Amino acid sequence: MASTSRLDALPRVTCPNHPDAILVEDYRAGDMICPECGLVVGDRVIDVGSEWRTFSNDKATKDPSRVGDSQNPLLSDGDLSTMIGKGTGAASFDEFGNSKYQNRRTMSSSDRAMMNAFKEITTMADRINLPRNIDRTNNLFKQVYEQKSLKGRANDAIASACLYIACRQEGVPRTFKEICAVSRISKKEIGRCFKLILKALETSVDLITTGDFMSRFCSNLCLPKQVQMAATHIARKAVELDLVPGRSPISVAAAAIYMASQASAEKRTQKEIGDIAGVADVTIRQSYRLIYPRAPDLFPTDFKFDTPVDKLPQL
Amino acid sequence: MDQNNSLPPYAQGLASPQGAMTPGIPIFSPMMPYGTGLTPQPIQNTNSLSILEEQQRQATQGTSGQAPQLFHSQTLTTAPLPGTTPLYPSPMTPMTPITPATPASESSGIVPQLQNIVSTVNLGCKLDLKTIALRARNAEYNPKRFAAVIMRIREPRTTALIFSSGKMVCTGAKSEEQSRLAARKYARVVQKLGFPAKFLDFKIQNMVGSCDVKFPIRLEGLVLTHQQFSSYEPELFPGLIYRMIKPRIVLLIFVSGKVVLTGAKVRAEIYEAFENIYPILKGFRKTT
Numbered sequence: 001m002a003s004t005s006r007l008d009a010l011p012r013v014t015c016p017n018h019p020d021a022i023l024v025e026d027y028r029a030g031d032m033i034c035p036e037c038g039l040v041v042g043d044r045v046i047d048v049g050s051e052w053r054t055f056s057n058d059k060a061t062k063d064p065s066r067v068g069d070s071q072n073p074l075l076s077d078g079d080l081s082t083m084i085g086k087g088t089g090a091a092s093f094d095e096f097g098n099s100k101y102q103n104r105r106t107m108s109s110s111d112r113a114m115m116n117a118f119k120e121i122t123t124m125a126d127r128i129n130l131p132r133n134i135d136r137t138n139n140l141f142k143q144v145y146e147q148k149s150l151k152g153r154a155n156d157a158i159a160s161a162c163l164y165i166a167c168r169q170e171g172v173p174r175t176f177k178e179i180c181a182v183s184r185i186s187k188k189e190i191g192r193c194f195k196l197i198l199k200a201l202e203t204s205v206d207l208i209t210t211g212d213f214m215s216r217f218c219s220n221l222c223l224p225k226q227v228q229m230a231a232t233h234i235a236r237k238a239v240e241l242d243l244v245p246g247r248s249p250i251s252v253a254a255a256a257i258y259m260a261s262q263a264s265a266e267k268r269t270q271k272e273i274g275d276i277a278g279v280a281d282v283t284i285r286q287s288y289r290l291i292y293p294r295a296p297d298l299f300p301t302d303f304k305f306d307t308p309v310d311k312l313p314q315l
Numbered sequence: 316m317d318q319n320n321s322l323p324p325y326a327q328g329l330a331s332p333q334g335a336m337t338p339g340i341p342i343f344s345p346m347m348p349y350g351t352g353l354t355p356q357p358i359q360n361t362n363s364l365s366i367l368e369e370q371q372r373q374a375t376q377g378t379s380g381q382a383p384q385l386f387h388s389q390t391l392t393t394a395p396l397p398g399t400t401p402l403y404p405s406p407m408t409p410m411t412p413i414t415p416a417t418p419a420s421e422s423s424g425i426v427p428q429l430q431n432i433v434s435t436v437n438l439g440c441k442l443d444l445k446t447i448a449l450r451a452r453n454a455e456y457n458p459k460r461f462a463a464v465i466m467r468i469r470e471p472r473t474t475a476l477i478f479s480s481g482k483m484v485c486t487g488a489k490s491e492e493q494s495r496l497a498a499r500k501y502a503r504v505v506q507k508l509g510f511p512a513k514f515l516d517f518k519i520q521n522m523v524g525s526c527d528v529k530f531p532i533r534l535e536g537l538v539l540t541h542q543q544f545s546s547y548e549p550e551l552f553p554g555l556i557y558r559m560i561k562p563r564i565v566l567l568i569f570v571s572g573k574v575v576l577t578g579a580k581v582r583a584e585i586y587e588a589f590e591n592i593y594p595i596l597k598g599f600r601k602t603t
Binding site for chain 2: 175191194195198204207208241242245246247249250
């Protein structure tokens, strides 16, 4: 970051009484204060935040902020986004009627692609209501971008894969199909980029479990909490008893939801569950056939059956 | 097979095929006893072989069918084991296992079978793909789709991609010799069509083998302990992709116990990779 490196070259200010004390910056007053004795050592510190008095008026055309956006040092280097405003008087136009001073010179040409990707990440995360993973995703993207090992891949693909990894790392995994739904990239390409990024950043992610998706799928299907808890229990037991070897956890979760919903008052069809989970209904049928024989063992003990276990549909 | 009846019961295993083993492979026969002088004794076994193999051997003294033997043995004699176990002086002849593996591990009796060999050869002259496609049998050429003639022969059932530069890729053979033979047959076909074909730089580029460890595997455990080598994403592919470093081989390991090994340039790499992975897989055997 250019600003901090320039500060390092300047003689650092220190408190005359306590040369070793690290000065505390007070942004409100713009001072640097010694924490030991309270002496104000440096004043008139430049605030790099955004303009203090930006109101969201109706007069949106006249942007009252005179210093531009807040600096984002973590993500783009040295975003000094000073812009030239639109000219108002006669002097700002040259003889042909064009504005004399062109606006928006390349503000950060080296990171234009990165800023574009951040915008894309924000859009994607907004579509599936993931406001809190954006920082992690942006950080991942920046790391990958700086490494340049995946330079040939489409930035959108890398961005989608970073979003997927961030969700996994935060403990709220999204399926590839869910990420596909908000991105223009195919599942195959996202999967490839995902593996490449894990290799490039030398990280790993935890394996997905059936329980990670229960709350989301069940609430999308408007199923009550007992059904969701029953489905979680069924899926966990099915995996423990190894009734479904080799099946994707998503399919097992979908089959468990089907079984739990069919045993309760809120029945859902396989097609509905398949639409929400992104699983084909034949896949749900296959996994359901595997867990059906042990159905009485899989339900939790305190479950209230609307349809008894032996009347569960057999497919 | 009726030759079994003439042999004593404990040696019947020598004639019976073992798992995925074909009798044609001379070196890697699983039915290798230790050679005539080193018949396995129950007492001597404990210092070199594991308890499990000793129990197996004790069990098979009375029953027919041999336990899987170490197959890296140098001797090719198939002498039947004696019925009564004469006690050899144990301290004098150390029962060092003949395998190069660590003494504590037993080698698997399983040999991966080769499924596919990809090789390339340079015919050494420019070719006119249109005449080849028109005059040769079993050749297809669609320049809009792919810039090579695709030719197939029946004898080693293989497919070849023949490019206009004279280079050729031969796929589908099940052994190195078959691949070379098939490549020669394709070169002959091209030669008969009038081109001055040679047979330069025949090289095997990839070998694919597969085998079955015969027990289900806990892939989740494997990916936890071998994170830096494995990649297991059930959403993307149902098998675990294990990238081994020492022979640079990629293994696809499935829950059922089937293993596919690929990326080898020589047969020994496949065998070595399987020998490396087998003890690891045994550690992640599903117990139910």
